[in-house]
Amino acid sequence: xxxxxxxxxxxxxxxxxxxxxxxxxxxxxxxxxxxxxxxxxxxxxxxxxxxxxxxxxxxxxxxxxxxxxxxxxxxxxxxxxxxxxxxxxxxxxxxxxxxxxxxxxxxxxxxxxxxxxxxxxxxxxxxxxxxxxxxxxxxxxxxxxxxxxxxxxxxxxxxxxxxxxxxxxxxxxxxxxxxxxxxxxxxxxxxxxxxxxxxxxxxxxxxxxxxxxxxxxxxxxxxxxxxxxxxxxxxxxxxxxxxxxxxxxxxxxxxxxxxxxxxxxxxxxxxxxxxxxxxxxxxxxxxxxxxxxxxxxxxxxxxxxxxxxxxxxxxxxxxxxxxxxxxxxxxxxxxxxxxxxxxxxxxxxxxxxxxxxxxxxxxxxxxxxxxxxxxxxxxxxxxxxxxxxxxxxxxxxxxxxxxxxxxxxxxxxxxxxxxxxxxxxxxxxxxxxxxxxxxxxxxxxxxxxxxxxxxxxxxxxxxxxxxxxxxxxxxxxxxxxxxxxxxxxxxxxxxxxxxxxxxxxxxxxxxxxxxxxxxxxxxxxxxxxxxxxxxxxxxxxxxxxxxxxxxxxxxxxxxxxxxxxxxxxxxxxxxxxxxxxxxxxxxxxxxxxxxxxxxxxxxxxxxxxxxxxxxxxxxxxxxxxxxxx
Amino acid sequence: xxxxxxxxxxxxxxxxxxxxxxxxxxxxxxxxxxxxxxxxxxxxxxxxxxxxxxxxxxxxxxxxxxxxxxxxxxxxxxxxxxxxxxxxxxxxxxxxxxxxxxxxx
Numbered sequence: 001x002x003x004x005x006x007x008x009x010x011x012x013x014x015x016x017x018x019x020x021x022x023x024x025x026x027x028x029x030x031x032x033x034x035x036x037x038x039x040x041x042x043x044x045x046x047x048x049x050x051x052x053x054x055x056x057x058x059x060x061x062x063x064x065x066x067x068x069x070x071x072x073x074x075x076x077x078x079x080x081x082x083x084x085x086x087x088x089x090x091x092x093x094x095x096x097x098x099x100x101x102x103x104x105x106x107x108x109x110x111x112x113x114x115x116x117x118x119x120x121x122x123x124x125x126x127x128x129x130x131x132x133x134x135x136x137x138x139x140x141x142x143x144x145x146x147x148x149x150x151x152x153x154x155x156x157x158x159x160x161x162x163x164x165x166x167x168x169x170x171x172x173x174x175x176x177x178x179x180x181x182x183x184x185x186x187x188x189x190x191x192x193x194x195x196x197x198x199x200x201x202x203x204x205x206x207x208x209x210x211x212x213x214x215x216x217x218x219x220x221x222x223x224x225x226x227x228x229x230x231x232x233x234x235x236x237x238x239x240x241x242x243x244x245x246x247x248x249x250x251x252x253x254x255x256x257x258x259x260x261x262x263x264x265x266x267x268x269x270x271x272x273x274x275x276x277x278x279x280x281x282x283x284x285x286x287x288x289x290x291x292x293x294x295x296x297x298x299x300x301x302x303x304x305x306x307x308x309x310x311x312x313x314x315x316x317x318x319x320x321x322x323x324x325x326x327x328x329x330x331x332x333x334x335x336x337x338x339x340x341x342x343x344x345x346x347x348x349x350x351x352x353x354x355x356x357x358x359x360x361x362x363x364x365x366x367x368x369x370x371x372x373x374x375x376x377x378x379x380x381x382x383x384x385x386x387x388x389x390x391x392x393x394x395x396x397x398x399x400x401x402x403x404x405x406x407x408x409x410x411x412x413x414x415x416x417x418x419x420x421x422x423x424x425x426x427x428x429x430x431x432x433x434x435x436x437x438x439x440x441x442x443x444x445x446x447x448x449x450x451x452x453x454x455x456x457x458x459x460x461x462x463x464x465x466x467x468x469x470x471x472x473x474x475x476x477x478x479x480x481x482x483x484x485x486x487x488x489x490x491x492x493x494x495x496x497x498x499x500x501x502x503x504x505x506x507x508x509x510x511x512x513x514x515x516x517x518x519x520x521x522x523x524x525x526x527x528x529x530x531x532x533x534x535x536x537x538x539x540x541x542x543x544x545x546x547x548x549x550x551x552x553x554x555x556x557x558x559x560x561x562x563x564x565x566x567x568x569x570x571x572x573x574x575x576x577x578x579x580x581x582x583x584x585x586x587x588x589x590x591x592x593x594x595x596x597x598x599x600x601x602x603x604x605x606x607x608x609x610x611x612x613x614x615x616x617x618x619x620x621x622x623x624x625x626x627x628x629x
Numbered sequence: 630x631x632x633x634x635x636x637x638x639x640x641x642x643x644x645x646x647x648x649x650x651x652x653x654x655x656x657x658x659x660x661x662x663x664x665x666x667x668x669x670x671x672x673x674x675x676x677x678x679x680x681x682x683x684x685x686x687x688x689x690x691x692x693x694x695x696x697x698x699x700x701x702x703x704x705x706x707x708x709x710x711x712x713x714x715x716x717x718x719x720x721x722x723x724x725x726x727x728x729x730x731x732x733x734x
Contacts (some may be wrong), residue, residue: 606730608663609655616651 001051001068004086007044007096008139010037011132015125022121034124035107038131042100052093053491062496065089070141079200085141090492091270091346095138098350099260101478102357103131105471106255109361112468113251113368123163123249130156134260138267142202143192143225146268150188150232153261154181160256161248173244180241184231191224204271211279219280222272226265226287233265234317235324236294240555242317246309250367253309254360258316259353266323266349273342273494277333288328288421292428295321297552299435303442304548307373308363311443312356315399318436319352325429326414329421330494339494340420343501344413346492351406351482355398358475362392365468366447369461375443380452384461387469389448391476396444398479400437401515408512409483409501415511416504426507434514441522451529639680647673658725660714667710668703675699 014037022030058064070085107127114120133152140146155178162174192202198214198221199206211218229235234242245257256262269276269287276284295318302314326345331338365388370377382389398407411433419426463469489499525533538545547553603614646669653666675696682692718724721731 608726608729609658612654616655 001048001066001088003044004048004068004088004139007041007048007100008086008132008135010041010044011128011135013037015128015132018121018125018128022125025121027116027120030121030124031107031111034128035104035111037128038100038104038107041131041135042104045096045100048088049093049097052088053090061498063090063491067141077200080196080202082144082202083142084145086139087141088139090496091267092138094346094350094492095267096135098353099131099134099138102255102259102353102475103127103134105357105361105475106251109254109364109468109471110249110251112465113364114249119163123160126156126159126163127252127255130160130256130261134264137264143195143204143271144202146271147185147188147192150228150264151185153256153264154178154185154232157181157245157256157261160252161245163249163252164247167247169244170247173241173247177241177245180238181231184238185228187224187226187231188228191221191226191228194221194224205274211275214279218275219283222276222280223283223286225272226269226283229265229268230290231265232268233262233320233324234294235265235290235321236297237554237558239294239298239317240551240558243310243313243551246307246313246373250309250360250364253313254357254364257313258356258360262316262320263323263349263353266320266327266345269324269327270342270346273327273330274333276327277330277339277494281331284328284330286328288325288425291321291324291328292425292432293321294318295325295432296428296435299432299439301548301551302439303435304545306375306549308366308375308378308443308447309360309373311439312359312363315359315436315440316356318432319348319356319399322411322414322429322432323348323352325425326417329417329425331421333495335489335493335495335497335499338420340413341417342494343489343492343499344410344417347488347501348407348410348414350488351398351410351479354475354482355395355405355407355479358391358395358472358479359399361468361472361475362388362395365464365472368464368468370453370455371459375446377453377455378447379450380448381461382448383452384456385448385463387463387472391469391472392444392448394476394479396440399440400519401433401511402437402519403508403512404480404484406479406481406483408508409503410488412503412508412511413501416507419504419507430511430514433511434518437515437518438522441519442526445522445526449527450531636680636684639676643673643676643680646670646676658727660717660724660726660729663726664707664710664714668707671699671703 014034017033018025018030025033052063052066055064066088068086068088070083070087073082073084075081107124110123110127114123117123130153133149133156137146137149137153140149158174158178161177162170164170194217196202198217199210201207201210231238242257242262246253248257269284276287298314298317298321302311302318305311305314323345326341326348328341329338330341333339335343365385366378366381367373369381369385372378394405398405401408401411403409415426415429415433418429487501489501493499525531550556605611650666650669650671650673653669654663657663657666678692678696678699680692682689682695686692714724717729721729723729
């Protein structure tokens with residue numbers, strides 16, 4: 001499988017070509033270079049996936065982990081060295097498929113969405129850079145390579161959020177995203193260093209004796225790594241950057257802030273899953289609690305947002321919460337015992353990437369048609385945009401958990417895993433799933449139903465060009481079939497053995513009933529020409545509505561924490577110390593040198609006789625010294 | 630009366646020349662006088678080289694060669710120094726050291 005190197009090499013090449021020579025190219029050529037190289041990557045990923053999953057299993061019934069490329073980069077000690085390479089195992093191959101598929105769809109879609117945009121070539125260059133980084137992250141052979149690429153995706157996310165660099169909101173959002181995730185990555189780095197110190201290796205499978213020796217340290221290392229994952233995956237309270245990141249171009253939101261980069265945290269926890277299960281089960285449960293709270297919080301906020309991309313952003317946060325919960329409620333490596341969550345989480349990651357990318361790209365079509373993100377500029381669009389409407393509906397049904405769409409199957413596995421952990425967790429997650437169905441259909445009705453907006457008089461919305469609707473159709477097709485046409489448990493499971501997904505009838509029935517009820521409520525509230533119930537509720541609970549609309553003031557709380565506490569209590573004294581102690585010391589050194597120079601300066605009189613006198617004096621002293629000593 | 634010329638006689642002369650040179654170098658203000666004083670000092674050393682060679686190591690020639698080198702170097706040095714002095718004079722029309730202090734710190 002040596003050809004897998006091209007999966008990484010092609011995007012980085014196209015990035016270099018586009019970044020260095022892109023500005024001299026016409027838009028079409030630049031776009032074609034990016035898209036074609038990505039298409040080649042996609043084909044290679046599929047070949048890899050087919051080859052990998054159809055390969056014969058080992059005697060224990062596992063899919064072999066192969067490392068076609070690995071070279072030592074920075075050696076520290078005999079066993080501790082940073083490597084760069086490609087590792088293929090079930091989840092990394094699965095991620096290759098997800099990333100290349102969504103990225104290719106976004107590349108094609110952007111042809112239409114970004115048409116005529118200034119910096120079109122730059123946009124494609126950044127997309128290539130992002131794809132390279134993300135692919136490098138998932139195939140990492142060790143935790144440090146993962147960290148390197150982890151930061152690279154952070155940078156490309158920063159660059160793409162700030163793509164419209166003349167817009168102050170976009171600049172602020174890109175900085176916020178970078179700083180918040182970087183702040184969280186500090187935890188990740190410390191976690192890696194602790195791990196490297198105690199395990200004497202950066203690989204994912206340390207030796208038994210080192211594990212035994214580490215004892216209580218490992219849960220801390222894994223917990224700190226999870227902090228980094230929580231930052232990237234927008235877990236409460238580090239989620240604040242993701243809604244703002246929607247300032248970037250919509251296809252970017254689809255690729256980075258819905259399908260791929262934000263699930264890197266989930267992927268990280270899944271990567272370390274055997275260690276979590278074996279040595280830090282309590283930490284893993286904390287992951288579940290944080291994920292659960294995040295899922296609930298984001299779902300409540302999503303119910304009242306008026307910007308369609310914000311709704312989708314909070315829905316993404318909520319769904320990532322689901323994946324984290326699924327990992328967190330796992331109690332063993334056996335999928336039949338307590339390890340179902342691992343498979344469920346990865347399954348949901350896969351299906352969510354597809355339908356959430358579809359939702360974002362659909363939202364992009366809508367924004368393209370009405371030139372606004374606000375729901376108040378929309379309504380009744382189903383007549384104008386049939387393809388977008390149908391594909392969006394499919395994605396909504398999938399995320400709401402209606403069979404036979406893919407989201408139903410993966411969410412059902414998550415709920416089953418939660419019920420196995422504790423009925424309370426199961427019920428909470430079922431309710432959140434119902435909320436998901438509610439707010440998604442609120443969004444759907446507000447965009448496509450209701451009364452036709454007055455603004456359409458000046459500017460009739462129209463269906464997007466084929467280059468934009470084609471990716472929608474492809475993703476919708478995947479969303480329809482991915483749940484039942486593919487034996488996901490055969491590919492990915494917590495212990496690597498074949499696991500047959502079977503629906504838990506009780507769980508499935510409850511979740512369908514809840515979802516259908518939520519959709520009915522949403523229909524009753526939002527499908528009509530006017531929305532009396534919603535308006536009445538908004539008036540009645542105006543304070544709650546306001547709080548939820550302002551995301552429960554999390555941004556304000558963070559501003560308070562940073563400005564009033566961190567800046568005032570830590571940064572200001574440090575700045576004082578810097579200015580008055582360190583700077584003053586340096587100033588003193590400069591002053592002393594200067595004063596010494598001033599004192600010695602008259603010696604240089606310019607009179608030759610004076611110099612010769614000094615010279616003679618020196619000679620006499622030296623001679624005297626030589627004679628006397 | 631035949632006076633035997635002893636090494637000490639030469640050394641007395643060269644020492645007198647040396648200190649004349651040093652004295653001149655410190656007291657005179659004229660650049661040309663300084664140059665002459667420097668030449669005096671150089672020649673004093675040349676005499677020393679020749680004398681020590683002649684009386685202490687008569688079978689060797691290093692001292693003589695050193696004094697030859699010294700004369701050649703003194704000639705070159707004089708040429709350069711005269712050139713500098715002429716240029717200084719052309720530029721500022723002065724030749725006394727007290728007036729030439731442009732290069733001071």
